[in-house]
Amino acid sequence: MTIRCETRDDGANLVIAVIGELRLTDTVPLRERLLKCLAEQPGALLVDLTGLHVEQAPSLAVFTAVLRQAARWPGTPVLLYGPPAQTRRLLLAGAFRRLPLYDDRAGAIAHLHDERRSRPSVIDQLLPVSGSARHARDVATEACLRWDLPHLVAPASLIATELVANVIDHVHTMMTLHLTLRPRYLHVAVRDGSPVPPDPPGKIRPETAGGRGLLLVGELAHSWGWLPSKDGKVVWASLRR
Structure with missing residues (x-):
């Protein structure tokens, strides 16, 4: 270069x-x-x-x-x-x-x-244990209610649960859950310590332990994807406000 x-x-x-x-x-x-x-x-x-x-x-x-x-x-x-x-x-x-x-x-x-507009966000550090998926759901629910987005409680909580469950089931590292409110979108992201890309939705089996995984995320989100980070990757999804 x-x-x-x-x-x-x-x-x-x-x-x-x-x-x-x-x-x-x-x-x-x-x-x-x-x-x-x-x-x-x-x-x-x-x-x-x-x-x-x-x-x-x-x-x-x-x-x-x-x-x-x-x-x-x-x-x-x-x-x-x-x-x-x-x-x-x-x-x-x-x-x-x-x-x-x-x-x-x-x-x-x-x-x-x-x-710059106000950009409220919630950040939480999670362990790769089964209870973290339930905790992620609760964090997303609370954030949506706090930001007066009751119609996004169900999709945001499901997406947060699935992204965290994916780390628990396949990555086994510490993770960071990040919910951010933007003028047009609510973003849900989970950062983990593995650089390995997530499997595309077509490779996720509906019967896996974390539910339907990224297949469900793809169905619920306006858009989703992943980016490499300094020490792993971030998997993200956006919901229209």
């Missing part, structure tokens, strides 16, 4: 500096790196482009792809800032001109302060 990425946490947001010359061959590893940053569910992902040089405009589509994923889950703002003159010209042209681009980090932060 002809570029390198340097990541730092500024307390509220995650900042990733992309440095070097971006080529088409770099887009897949860069996308994976940015998606891993999203999987950490920071307050915002700030992409520092001050050291990025681009000759091939199509390689910038990597940022479009990452913003598309961020809009589906976890709803994290992704802001780009500080590109050099040539990179800036490419970003302001054609399909890329709608990307959230700012002159510098201060401008990006100011936008966050002006536009």
Whole structure:
């Protein structure tokens, strides 16, 4: 890879500096790196482009792809800032001109302060034991009632139960249950300590111990998926509010 990425946490947001010359061959590893940053569910992902040089405009589509994923889950703002003159010209042209681009980090932060909405969330650490699935159901139920979403109690609690049961039955690691309310969606996510991708719904047998697993999640959710994280993966599902 002809570029390198340097990541730092500024307390509220995650900042990733992309440095070097971006080529088409770099887009897949860069996308994976940015998606891993999203999987950490920071307050915002700030992409520092001050050291990025681009000759091939199509390689910038990597940022479009990452913003598309961020809009589906976890709803994290992704802001780009500080590109050099040539990179800036490419970003302001054609399909890329709608990307959230700012002159510098201060401008990006100011936008966050002006536009950020309240994003209530619930986070719970769970052991890989059978009682955790029942606890996840109770946490999801309580969150929906607290946020005045009684119509989402049933699907959210079932999704939380199945995601946690999947970790208990197949992964056997500590996990983090995360429910987050966004303007359009309620997100339910479970992070575990295994990098192994979840089985697709077609491979989940309805008679497995955790119920119908991801098959049920796929039926209930508006959308669902998974992302690799720093030390495992996150499996997520979104419900329309």
